[in-house]
Amino acid sequence: MSWEPVIGLEVHARLLTQTKIFCGCSTAFGAPPNTHVCPVCLGYPGALPVLNRKAVDLAMRVALATGCEIHPQSVFARKNYFYPDLPKGYQISQFDRPLATNGSVEIGGKTIRIHRIHMEEDAGKLLHDAAVTRVDLNRAGTPLVEIVSEPDIRSSEEAAAYFSRLRQILMFVDACDGNMEEGSLRCDANVSVHRSGEPLGTRTEVKNVNSFRYVARAIEHEIERQISVLESGGAIVQETRLYDPAADETRPMRSKEEAHDYRYFPEPDLLTLEVDEAWVGSVRAVLPPLPSARSKRYQSEWNIPAIDADAIVATRELAEYFEATAEASGQPRLAANWVRNEVLRVLNDRRIDLSDYVVTPEMLAKLIGLVESGAIGGKSAKEVFEEMSTTGDAPALIVERRGLAQISDPSAIRVAAERVLEANRVQAEQYRAGKAQVFGFLVGQLMKETRGKAKADLANEILRELLDRA
Ligand SMILES: [Zn+2]
Structure with a gap:
């Protein structure tokens, strides 16, 4: 035994x-x-x-x-x-x-x-x-x-x-x-x-x-x-x-x-x-909520997966940072993703404490807001986040400085889409003849034409509309 x-x-x-x-x-x-x-x-x-x-x-x-x-x-x-x-x-x-x-x-x-x-x-x-x-x-x-x-x-x-x-x-x-x-x-x-x-x-x-x-x-x-x-x-x-x-x-x-x-x-x-x-x-009246209670609240009120909620309550500072971001952005699940994945990664890579981190919950909430409103795409958001983490500049300023704003004006996307179809007539005909997989190629060309800044769902919608019309 x-x-x-x-x-x-x-x-x-x-x-x-x-x-x-x-x-x-x-x-x-x-x-x-x-x-x-x-x-x-x-x-x-x-x-x-x-x-x-x-x-x-x-x-x-x-x-x-x-x-x-x-x-x-x-x-x-x-x-x-x-x-x-x-x-x-x-x-x-x-x-x-x-x-x-x-x-x-x-x-x-x-x-x-x-x-x-x-x-x-x-x-x-x-x-x-x-x-x-x-x-x-x-x-x-x-x-x-x-x-x-x-x-x-x-x-x-x-x-x-x-x-x-x-x-x-x-x-x-x-x-x-x-x-x-x-x-x-x-x-x-x-x-x-x-x-x-x-x-x-x-x-x-x-x-x-x-x-x-x-x-x-x-x-x-x-x-x-x-x-x-x-x-x-x-x-x-x-x-x-x-x-x-x-x-x-x-x-x-x-x-x-x-x-x-x-x-x-x-x-x-x-x-x-x-x-x-x-x-x-x-003493009981001033006792801050404990990690287990906080994690349970994130799961029940905000529908955040247990594994993420537990990671976020590792320290009180992180939990409070997350809560402030969730409240300022009104997007608790997105805030949880950013904090759990991106913020923790930067803190680990740079070996810094949250208290020394230049990105405040308000700044992170603004970045989440830019993605949600369609002003920038997901890929650009990562780029903005990296720069915020280094310079401490406001996300809107970085978007402007780097020209990352998304094109969400349908007429501008339409002009670009027409150019793409003109330049790729063969593929356009193939699509119309029933070869559906060519669509992905055409979307790729449109993104290239707009240097990746066309709002993805609009780009898809307009391209399909033009293809179906002709
Ligand atoms: Zn003494």
Whole structure:
């Protein structure tokens, strides 16, 4: 019987507050070391923490967006351990009474349950170089939520999909910027393997899977390592392992602590966090629509295929760009095609963010309008789009500059069609004698005569009329 992996993820997300969770210091990333610090986040004796209400707002957004139940009362606790980047000698976290529990996230039709979401403060950062290790405490006291899943994940691919979905949700509700390089989102994985029907195996915790593409690889390696240990008659030791991306392997870091090792006790300097219905309601009222809800709306209201709708809600910026284009043009399906195919292609090719893209939804809507009104043809529209994407010029200006306007004046097309029939008498006679396939050739000649600018349906109609008349 084959081995079945059992995986749970603990995701730490930095909340997008201006200031730290228990003091007024800035949370801005990249400041000179130890400039965003004060007696509270430096852990001076006697300095007292004051809870940042905005951090609670954002943590509640995450809880609501993942369908969790928010508890009317939750309790901050001290998690005691020594580490050089933790000046107080303890971290303020939540232990047996977390902010929220019992949520879930959908990935490709499967539900991954969320066990709990709690709030805590981040530690500082150690900077190692050859000679010395320095500590930067700018990050100490930055608000985090820890999102703990149930062990519902069964493969490294599912783990990556869950992590990615969580990141998408966090970014949609403006709770976290999702920036993995700056450490705004970090992930630890609890991994064990067992044969199905048998009791669960001993689990290890894999740390340092903080880059998106490493999540699946690190877990995959750990699964393979455990299987090979077990198949050669060994036993898995409960421990914390570190993923090393350079060597592409996990290795032991420390034996896994149990909760009692941390000597948790309620934080005496903070009150019980009380969240009433009105507070939850006020957070719910400003919660932006989630990706799944947006995708469903595009499908039902605008008849957009599911695959396109899901691609468009990849990020909130893209979804909002699309919605603005759809509304300004009044053509949601065409807007979806342009955004899904052309806009995404340009952003990928040029490796730019939507926020740096020169084509606004209003400009794209104008281009769609030019095609719809027959002012330009589909092929010219692509040309105009490319130029808009480079110069940022208005579509009408580009159409004029490049002489791309379609000929939609029937008398002008008629004159050109008469010239074409005059020059191609043989083919015209063949058509009249019943050789229908010559028509395509004659249309081609007419398009050539008008340098591709005759409006296609008019060109067909007029040519056929002239041929049938004679
Ligand atoms: Zn501070």
